[in-house]
Amino acid sequence: MPVEDNRILTYLQLPADYQPSPSTNPVEFLNAHLRNLPLSLLLLFSTELTPKQRTTIPTIRNRRLRYTQSSPPPLAFSNARNMWPNLYTGHDRPSRPSQDDAKDERQWAEKEFLAGTKQHVGKLGALLGDYEEERGAERARDMRRQQAEAEFVPEEESDEESEGDKGDVSVQQESPEEAKEIFERRINERFIYGLLDNIDYDAVDWDDQWDEQNYRDEEDSWFDEEDEE
Helix, strand or coil, X not given: CCHHHHHHHHHCCCCCCCCCCCCCCXXXXXXXXXXXXXXXXXXXXXXXXXXXXXXXXXXXXXXXHHHHHCCCHHHCHHHHHHHCHHHCCCCCCCCCCCHHHHHHHHHHHHHCHHHHCCCCHHHHHHHHHHXXXXXXXXHHHHHHHHXXXXXXXXXXXXXXXXXXXXXXXXXXXXXXXXXXXXHHHHHHHHHHCCCCCCCCCHHHHCCHHHCHHHHHHHHHHHHXXXXXX
């Protein structure tokens, strides 16, 4: 039996031959015991199950839903548009990388890399910032190239296109408000189903503050306070 299985089953006071097994059938195991495990043991499942695989667990899916409904900063429009620009279809999408990306690279090097070692850190921070700007510029060039290819119309087809048809195309274009709404819905849906990269799913999936019962307790507490007043 894996050491991790032994730790988990011992904590729950379950027999060594308990089924479903934490390691061989983690989804079914978590369906039955997720709310009874501490964070230290739940984190063991992070390497066993991808965020997408965890979506099949109703408790985790519901936690993610309530998280999105709380308007969390990581999924806010301005942050999400910079983090996942390829999912945004609006005409006002960034045409060049945000300077915040390069700034974050420099701050990471200055404050966290080598546990704060000062030697060469300043140069490293500048170098990482430059690399991020180069990567961002390359991403922007790729996006512009893809957009140009998508919008390209052969000359013969362009000549045959009537003015009425051109008007229809312009009518079908999304407004900024529509593009923003579609993007926000797309980000929330992809988060719930474990499809976003560069985001900490563990902070939500293993946190019982997003369970429905906790929400009910908070509401009851609020009403109790009102009655006391």
